[in-house]
Amino acid sequence: MTSVEITQVSTKKGWIDFGIGQPDVDLLPLAQLAKAAAHRFKLKDRNILQYGNQQGSGDFRISLASFLGEQYGETVDPDELFVTAGISQALDLICALHTRPGDTVIVEEPSYFLALRIFADYKLNIIGTPIDENGLIIDALEEKLAKYNPVFIYTIPTFHNPAGVTLPVGRRKELVRLSDKYDFLIVADEVYQMLYYASKPPLPMAYYDASNRVISLGSFSKILAPGLRLGWMHARPSLLEPFISCGYLDSGGGLNPFVSSIVSSLIKLGQQKEYLNFLKQTYRTRMTTLTQALRQHIPALQFTDPQGGYFIWSCLPEGTDTEILLAAARKHKVGFQTGIRFSSAKGLRNYLRFCFAFYGEEQLLKGVERLSRIIR
Incomplete structure (x- = not known):
């Protein structure tokens, strides 16, 4: 045994994966x-x-x-x-x-x-x-x-x-x-x-x-x-x-x-209430950072700003296959969730989901920059 895995998701060093729908480890309330x-x-x-x-x-x-x-x-x-x-x-x-x-x-x-x-x-x-x-x-x-x-x-x-x-x-x-x-x-x-x-x-x-x-x-x-x-x-x-x-x-x-x-x-x-307020403030800032960066650097994406939760659900023009785009994105050490994963009918191929909760603002911006090399 060369390593002991503790968490469900392990990110490779240097990668930014918008597909991870989990809280930022550094924010967890130890x-x-x-x-x-x-x-x-x-x-x-x-x-x-x-x-x-x-x-x-x-x-x-x-x-x-x-x-x-x-x-x-x-x-x-x-x-x-x-x-x-x-x-x-x-x-x-x-x-x-x-x-x-x-x-x-x-x-x-x-x-x-x-x-x-x-x-x-x-x-x-x-x-x-x-x-x-x-x-x-x-x-x-x-x-x-x-x-x-x-x-x-x-x-x-x-x-x-x-x-x-x-x-x-x-x-x-x-x-x-x-x-x-x-x-x-x-x-x-x-x-x-x-x-x-x-x-x-x-x-x-x-x-x-x-x-x-x-x-x-x-x-x-x-x-x-x-x-x-x-x-x-x-x-x-x-x-x-x-x-x-x-x-x-x-x-x-x-x-x-x-x-x-x-x-x-x-x-x-009173700590649950305080921590919840902290999360809302933190995620609100991250959501704003990601939505602004996506609009600036990848204008082809169409989406509505979320009012809560973790995710931005976006689409590209009909005929786009986001699974093909994901394969290209991985070469730049960036990822996302493809729309087909969320479809019970194996559709939604031109959709993709971004999570803004797992990374801080600097990494969110870096991830968008990498993704903009393949989606414009």
């Missing part, structure tokens, strides 16, 4: 978590090392509900929260309990490509439905619903990955109405809900649920640290019950009781 851990250990509560309550620690859910309520501007009931090991794990659990091979799920076109992989693992029939600058196109979705019978719709309603768009209130209400009419669940991936750089987005989808059909998914991966593997479902108690009582948790107990206890302390100490 000192804040050390302080929170010290606070928790002083309580000398060994229960945090025991098998956890299936729904998640009550202490943590109360802290989380308080934090979320402050961020959303609306009350959050701790009984409507279920602790997960992040959104990916939540999606896996939803598939395990609600689907069988061959079932249909509807996703946005484009959609988060790694969620598509989870659905493929469960051998689900994945059907794409188009979006526009305001997210899901409701009329197009209803045409799909009349033809297919999905178990659930997977949507990223706020600061979409990769498109960056946000579903307005009217469409959120229409989506919920359709879920009742056609009898399907809405699984809302809202990992970027609190990372807004201008006006606050609409409330999470769970607030529009009138008939027990919405599961909102949140995570600390983008607002604190992905290595914590800590997130939550936000839904009516009747929707959470199958997860709370499933065999997986009956055997292993609630998810992440130790980590959630430390994050509970971090919230109580």
